[in-house]
Amino acid sequence: MYAGGHSGQYSYTLALIHFVLDIDIGILITHAYYCFAHRFNYTHLKVQNMAVRLIPAVLLMGVCYMLLVTVKLYAARYYFTFAYSESFWAFFSQNYVVLLATGIRLMAIWVLAFHLYHYALMEIGTATDNARLQVVARDAQMQQLSAQLNPHFFFNALNSVKALTNTNPAKARRAIDLLSDLLRATLYGGHARLISLHDEVNLVSDYLELEKIRFEERLQFSVDMEQGIQHFLIPPLSIQTLVENAVKHGIAQQKDGGEIKITIKNTDGKIHVTVLNPGRLISVGNEHRLGLKNLQDRLLLQYQNQASFVMEEAYGDKVSSTLIMPVS
Amino acid sequence: MKKIKVIIVDDERLAREEVRTALSYYPDVEIVAEAVNADEAKLLIQKHQPQLVFLDVQMPGKSGFDLLEMLDIVPEVIFTTAFDQYAVKAFEADALDYLVKPIRDERFAKAMEKVRTKLNTTTDNRQIFIKDGSKCYFLKTDEIHLVESMDNYAVLYFGDKKTFLKRSLNQMEERLDATTFFRVNRAQIINLAFIDQISHLPGGKLKISLKNGQVVEVSERQSVKFKGKLKA
Numbered sequence: 001m002y003a004g005g006h007s008g009q010y011s012y013t014l015a016l017i018h019f020v021l022d023i024d025i026g027i028l029i030t031h032a033y034y035c036f037a038h039r040f041n042y043t044h045l046k047v048q049n050m051a052v053r054l055i056p057a058v059l060l061m062g063v064c065y066m067l068l069v070t071v072k073l074y075a076a077r078y079y080f081t082f083a084y085s086e087s088f089w090a091f092f093s094q095n096y097v098v099l100l101a102t103g104i105r106l107m108a109i110w111v112l113a114f115h116l117y118h119y120a121l122m123e124i125g126t127a128t129d130n131a132r133l134q135v136v137a138r139d140a141q142m143q144q145l146s147a148q149l150n151p152h153f154f155f156n157a158l159n160s161v162k163a164l165t166n167t168n169p170a171k172a173r174r175a176i177d178l179l180s181d182l183l184r185a186t187l188y189g190g191h192a193r194l195i196s197l198h199d200e201v202n203l204v205s206d207y208l209e210l211e212k213i214r215f216e217e218r219l220q221f222s223v224d225m226e227q228g229i230q231h232f233l234i235p236p237l238s239i240q241t242l243v244e245n246a247v248k249h250g251i252a253q254q255k256d257g258g259e260i261k262i263t264i265k266n267t268d269g270k271i272h273v274t275v276l277n278p279g280r281l282i283s284v285g286n287e288h289r290l291g292l293k294n295l296q297d298r299l300l301l302q303y304q305n306q307a308s309f310v311m312e313e314a315y316g317d318k319v320s321s322t323l324i325m326p327v328s
Numbered sequence: 329m330k331k332i333k334v335i336i337v338d339d340e341r342l343a344r345e346e347v348r349t350a351l352s353y354y355p356d357v358e359i360v361a362e363a364v365n366a367d368e369a370k371l372l373i374q375k376h377q378p379q380l381v382f383l384d385v386q387m388p389g390k391s392g393f394d395l396l397e398m399l400d401i402v403p404e405v406i407f408t409t410a411f412d413q414y415a416v417k418a419f420e421a422d423a424l425d426y427l428v429k430p431i432r433d434e435r436f437a438k439a440m441e442k443v444r445t446k447l448n449t450t451t452d453n454r455q456i457f458i459k460d461g462s463k464c465y466f467l468k469t470d471e472i473h474l475v476e477s478m479d480n481y482a483v484l485y486f487g488d489k490k491t492f493l494k495r496s497l498n499q500m501e502e503r504l505d506a507t508t509f510f511r512v513n514r515a516q517i518i519n520l521a522f523i524d525q526i527s528h529l530p531g532g533k534l535k536i537s538l539k540n541g542q543v544v545e546v547s548e549r550q551s552v553k554f555k556g557k558l559k560a
Contacts, residue, residue: 152411155410155430156429158430159343162346163342163349166345213342216341
């Protein structure tokens with residue numbers, strides 16, 4: 001509307017000057033807003049708080065735009081039009097409404113775009129942070145759930161060893177070796193995501209041998225693992241948790257003890273672990289189930305819904321715990 | 329020197345052996361029996377009437393706490409356990425001591441020191457194990473001033489408290505020291521040490537006020553007995 005001049009003849013020079021000045025004015029006003037917005041942290045405000053600040057800001061920017069453009073137009077006419085005689089105030093009163101409206105419109109669009117851009121930046125940042133946090137939380141959860149042998153087991157075992165040093169030093173020495181390996185496995189190995197069936201079964205056997213020193217003839221056990229699956233990976237101490245539970249609720253609660261039978265098979269591409277122990281499936285307090293709950297959480301984290309864990313009463317006053325995990 | 333009679337209760341042979349070894353340094357202690365579970369322990373305690381029992385908390389079937397509840401008169405008890413969670417409960421139960429396995433020699437010595445002090449200072453060591461809801465404690469029988477029968481329960485009054493015990497009054501009478509306690513009527517037994525005033529009622533009956541203000545009426549037959557007892 002103003003760009004080409006107005007006296008019939010089109011001036012490229014004038015158009016260029018208008019264009020450059022328009023850009024300068026635009027940059028000047030928006031940059032001033034940019035500095036101001038950053039200074040007062042507008043980009044981190046909530047939407048409703050931002051809205052009340054944006055309206056006066058846009059009005060103010062519109063007024064600045066109007067003033068600067070009026071001056072620019074008047075100066076252009078004054079210098080480039082021959083014998084131009086209109087006074088500034090007359091020119092101003094003639095044009096300010098249109099210019100103000102244009103200014104407000106342009107500035108509103110710019111401010112909106114500016115804040116949308118920052119909002120998008122922030123959203124992307126939050127999403128990235130959330131994803132990272134999720135990973136960290138999962139790791140922490142795993143860490144916290146990383147199974148540990150029951151501390152009471154260690155104290156009971158140590159008490160047995162202490163008694164054995166008098167009566168059966170050879171057995172005491174063997175017990176210390178077993179205890180050392182178990183401690184090493186849980187202190188250093190407990191944080192691994194997965195270990196081989198071979199390692200887990202070794203650990204379970206050490207554990208049972210130690211418990212047999214404590215329970216003597218009250219504890220019998222057998223471990224039966226299918227050939228060729230030793231290298232399959234499972235969460236550490238998962239079988240151990242079931243066995244520990246079997247000892248605590250099966251053997252320790254029976255005056256005459258009984259047998260713990262462990263079977264590990266590969267059926268339909270899944271690892272089936274069954275632990276059979278004497279006893280009844282009674283509802284026990286929550287704290288007693290902590291180990292099993294922990295195991296279930298670990299299975300869920302590791303395999304989502306691909307793994308399952310069931311405990312049920314079996315024929316002849318026995319309890320059977322079955323753990324099914326995908327082969328990995 | 330009269331020896332302290334001790335029974336060791338633990339389901340694990342090696343754990344019993346440990347206590348036995350620790351006790352071997354105390355010549356004034358005599359281990360009269362060992363028990364592997366609560367039922368066996370109950371019989372042996374009733375038979376030998378030991379002054380002291382080393383008691384494992386976790387045993388197959390019934391726990392150490394269950395055992396104490398089954399006993400009419402409870403000896404001094406030292407709990408032995410590898411389980412820390414029972415520590416608080418044992419202290420609430422006001423046991424003489426509780427020891428975590430494995431037991432250090434110096435810690436064991438401290439417990440035995442407590443045993444000696446306790447057995448030397450108290451003349452009547454009779455106590456009853458009370459389980460009141462979730463709270464457990466030992467009640468010295470000489471702290472009881474009145475026992476009342478109520479349905480199948482005996483109500484024990486002691487201090488400003490009372491507690492219910494699933495025992496008949498006859499059972500209670502048998503367990504309590506006959507020199508301190510007296511059956512005043514069909515439904516009440518009083519501790520003679522807590523008598524404040526005795527007055528006569530028409531018909532030769534007696535009325536006894538206890539120090540805490542409770543008043544009991546002595547039956548005709550028991551009044552005669554009571555008068556005889558006073559003269560004696």
